[in-house]
Amino acid sequence: MYETYYGLSAKPFRLRPDPHFFYGSKGHKRAMAYLDYGLSQGEGFIVITGEVGAGKTTLVRNLLNNMPSEQIIAANIVNTNLDSDDTLRMVASSFGLPYENASKPDLLTRLEAFLREADRAGKRALLIVDEAQNLTPKTVEELRMLSNFQTDDKSLLQTFLLGQPEFRATLHSASMLQLRQRVIASYHLGPMDAPETQAYIEHRLRTVGWHGDPSFAPQAYAAIYAYTGGIPRKVNTLCDRILLMGYLEELHAFSGDDVAEVIRDIDDEFELPPGAAEAARAEVAEPMAAEAIGSSGQMDERMVRLEKSIVSVLSILKKIVATPNSTVSSVEQSK
Numbered sequence: 396m397y398e399t400y401y402g403l404s405a406k407p408f409r410l411r412p413d414p415h416f417f418y419g420s421k422g423h424k425r426a427m428a429y430l431d432y433g434l435s436q437g438e439g440f441i442v443i444t445g446e447v448g449a450g451k452t453t454l455v456r457n458l459l460n461n462m463p464s465e466q467i468i469a470a471n472i473v474n475t476n477l478d479s480d481d482t483l484r485m486v487a488s489s490f491g492l493p494y495e496n497a498s499k500p501d502l503l504t505r506l507e508a509f510l511r512e513a514d515r516a517g518k519r520a521l522l523i524v525d526e527a528q529n530l531t532p533k534t535v536e537e538l539r540m541l542s543n544f545q546t547d548d549k550s551l552l553q554t555f556l557l558g559q560p561e562f563r564a565t566l567h568s569a570s571m572l573q574l575r576q577r578v579i580a581s582y583h584l585g586p587m588d589a590p591e592t593q594a595y596i597e598h599r600l601r602t603v604g605w606h607g608d609p610s611f612a613p614q615a616y617a618a619i620y621a622y623t624g625g626i627p628r629k630v631n632t633l634c635d636r637i638l639l640m641g642y643l644e645e646l647h648a649f650s651g652d653d654v655a656e657v658i659r660d661i662d663d664e665f666e667l668p669p670g671a672a673e674a675a676r677a678e679v680a681e682p683m684a685a686e687a688i689g690s691s692g693q694m695d696e697r698m699v700r701l702e703k704s705i706v707s708v709l710s711i712l713k714k715i716v717a718t719p720n721s722t723v724s725s726v727e728q729s730k
Contacts, residue, residue: 397642401608407599408635410628412450414457418598418627420591422584423450429580430458430555434467437519438550439542439577442527442566443557445584448628451557454584455523468513469521475529479537482530486522486541510544510551520552527558532570539574586625589617595627596634609641614651622658636661 398406407416419427426443433441445451452473459469470489477485483502487494492505513520524530524538544551556562560583566575587595593616597605611619619637623629636657637649646653 397638398603400642401605401638403600403603403605405603406635407603407605408631408638410631410635412453412456414453414460416599416602417453417457418595420587420595422587423454426451426454426582426584427457429582430454433553433555433580434458434462434521436553436579438553439579440539440553440574441555442562442578442581443555443584444560444562444582446586446626447559448626449584449586450627451584452525453627455525455555455557459523466517467519467521469523471523471525473525475524475526475534477534479531479534482534483537486538489522490520506541507544507551511546514546514549514551522552522554523557524554525557527556528560528562528565530558530562530565532565532568535565535571535574539577542577587627587630588625589620592616592620592623592625592630595630599631599634608647609638610648612648612650615649615654618651618654618658622654633657633661 398404409416417423426445429441429443433439443451443454455471459471462469468490470486472482472485472489474485475482480499483499483506484494484497487497487502487506490506490509492502492509494502494505497505510520522538522541527535530538538554538556541552542550542554563583565571566578566581593611596611596616596619619630619633623633633654637654640653640657640660641647641649
């Protein structure tokens, strides 16, 4: 649609990871350096974490796109909401091994045989696990155990773990000590800064044949950065909408006000319809009110028991106080 209007060869801001558009910000270059270093070591674990949309998957695609396929057999797992046994089946499937109706011992035997055969053929096996934050500690331990497949002088399997920041909490838990000892490099991929965000936008545009049409005012770039925080996926989403609006409004230059208008449209789309917020609050309030009523009833019972206890104590005190008086009266009468 807008690509033809602006003379572009393709959409520059697709959401799907595409190594063709890889942009090396400072953070992405460092993360890529860690991946390359880990790949050169041929053993252990490399851990890359980052916020949602920070570009972790694009890093992996870029790595796979540039690695020597004749030397490395790579398997990539992206579905990690699985238990440890299903993850083992997923690993086997990713390497092209039969896994249906196979027991855990069978899967491990097949994987070891595959890894040893690859080694004899002069190839290395690389397992890349995306969305690692969804892995349970038991599943992470299962992956660690796969690193025990070794020859006398080398490891037969290397693993890259890519996940959101919460995966670092899993990694630093007490049960992950043995895994941490096998992590040879770890890096957290942060957002781009403002100059990098502008360079990222222009890089993606130039990749599809941009020659300055449309143009962006400095205020437009500033508004894009302020809204997206330098997260690549957010930048892609916003810029795609900006170009669409430009096509519809026949714009060839974007100001800060134009970007602000698109941002308002996006925010309005995700705003709750009238009455929805009140309905949601009512749904929450009803069980809370019921709980409060239940608590009130329990409180009333406790108050009744307390009152009875107080009455009982007062009765005892009256008797204690009355007893000395009675004794004194008897003594006076005897005198």
